[in-house]
Amino acid sequence: MAFLRLQSLLTRCMAASAFCLALLSCSEDKKSTLFETMFPDNEGRELVVVPASFTPDSARQLGHQLDSIFSRLHKKRGFNGTVLVTKYDQVIYKGAFGYGDFQCKDTLTTESVFQLASVSKQFTAMAIMMLKEEGELSYDDSVQQYVPDFPYRGITIRHLLTHRSGLPNYTYFSDELWPDRKVSLTNDDVLHLMAAHQPKYYFTPDKRFDYSNTGYALLASIVEKASGVPFDTYLQEEIFEPLEMTRTYTFRPELAVQNEGIVTGYTGGRRKRTPDYLDTVLGDKGLYSTVEDLYKWDQALYTQKLVKRETLAEAFIGYSPGIKNEEDYGFGWRLKQVESGDTVVYHGGLWHGYNTYLLRNPKDHSAIIVLSNVTNGSLNYLKELRKFLYPAQPVKKDEQKEKIAAN
Template sequence: MESQLDSIFTHLHKRKGFNGTVLVTKYDKVIYKGAFGFANFKRRDSLNTHTAFQLASVSKQFTAMAIMMLKEQGKLSYEDSVQQFIPNFPYKGITIRQLLTHRSGLSNYTYFSDELWPDRRVPITNEDVLDLMEAHQPRPYYPPNTHYDYSNTGYFLLASIVAKASGMPFSAFMEKNIFGPLQMKNTFTFSDSLVSQTDKVATGHTGGRRKRYPDYLDTVLGDKGIYSTVEDLYKWDQALYTDKLVKRETLEEAFTGSRLKKNKDEDYGFGWRIRPLDNGDTVVYHAGLWHGYTTYLLRNPKDHSALIVLSNVSNGSLRHLKEIQRFLYPVQQGITPVEENATAVPVVNAKP
């Protein structure tokens, strides 16, 4: 299987433009890992499996875990309102559970910040976005708890709640409670000093391999902003089969669908998408796209397998991952495949 996976990813690299790192597991063991291309095309420094990438929306599962840990510690409830932690928040009737499951109805902060933030040369923080929401009250897309609407705003708010409920900055909470205990030594939240360590961090690139520079939105955390490696994400994957972070019953809710109108192709838990594969297995996964990075993490609890792919060239090459999924999870005779688009890799956390 290792040689076959190497052939597939080598083909994606040479023919489809894939530039990044990959790690595949089955029954908790690494069966393949590799690195293809450059961390920075101008310097032509080769990637390796310890190179860190911006995770984009794959960060959301870590934010959700922080909330679950605080819930177990008795510092919050999923039914608490946002105002219990952010008293001046101007939108009523929104709970932590609705933020976790994308049912807040709030408008996207990446859009209204473009209109309301006075100087894009100045980084904007979570607190700054909260101030914009209080002062300008951007119109929500929907009333709370009436629609599923994928929301970056909801997850930046969750990170802000983590900071309020824990009494420490979001980045410090993540390091103390998740990254440190799991020995994820190359995982961190966005900071200029860490991202500038070019020997450890891949540079984001456009589809044309031009460098993507950080902008003022990179300093908003929770919906994105975590950097990690395929090696560290393997440690994360393995920890989710244990009680190291939260109890099993707590974690199970993160992998339980929440959408009231069931979509046969997909559901959403806490920071995880839930989808049936063609072979009948149900997997949990997330994808991400942000400023020259595309990311993908899929877990199949049935055989304790995972597919982890990180790229620093946003050229659409990860859309070909359905070929990998079909190889890892072939359809058995007598099973009717689900619709073709059920194995497509969604693009999330992107600005138009």
């Protein structure tokens, strides 16, 4: 069925390709931009022009290569988890390796549910963008407009989205200030601790980038204030249900491991991790999902089901250039140029035995979605996967001559 859908997509894109070629005959200088143009269909979906070289056979061959890569990663590096890879909107590979519970030998499937860790942040950012588009808030609003007794001045919603607030990390100061770790910590509790104890700023707002879990937990509280409903309810009703993400939900204390297909998290030594008092803070983490549901999320971002295209585009603008390895950060997404020269958006996550990764390349509508429940460093080898999927382009002879002449 996947290849029938691929053929259908290729048919739909033939007209777009013909349109490109007609325009090229008028202006050869526009070649580079025309082939990157997206063609919206009747439902507002962005369609990418699929090259003739991408056929069902080539997609099948790429799938076999990806299976070899992940099989080797599983055997040699201990990768334990699920994976789904797309190109031109089509699933070209998905697989599951290892166990959801090593004691029970519960085999993983692509429907297995994982804690998303910091991959959750992009959903928090989307909730903020949706409320902004509805006129319920502005990115330049101060935090005090939603949390009046918040003691840190000069911080805006935009600062929180882009990790430029300078706020101290609640996962650190809660260890010192929360009296009983057997009692779950909530977002309101974090706010109360900050109001009562006022842990010191790391730096003044907007001075620089500093990755902040506190900032995204605070954004979840702002979503509640602006929408008038609990954060988890807002995500469920406004994002998960419309996108039919039926196996995606926020953390709840009553969710026992293995309930509803949730896999167990393990350390690199396969020591079982269990939820603790910090798991009930949402916004920076706390979402559970599957690779199948995250594919629905990826595809929805090529439509206007959640926000307008112009609103989403703001999430992919970098606000802190050069923060790390020539990366940048938007609203809940990291931005990075890969070997092919394409700029991809991605995020990783690491929390309590879960290691997650979601990368999107808007140029060819491809995605890499990887969820692991063993934090043994195996996802560090995804750099090689990126090089395989987005290889450096060979330098043309004319370009080589220009470089030599320039030197």
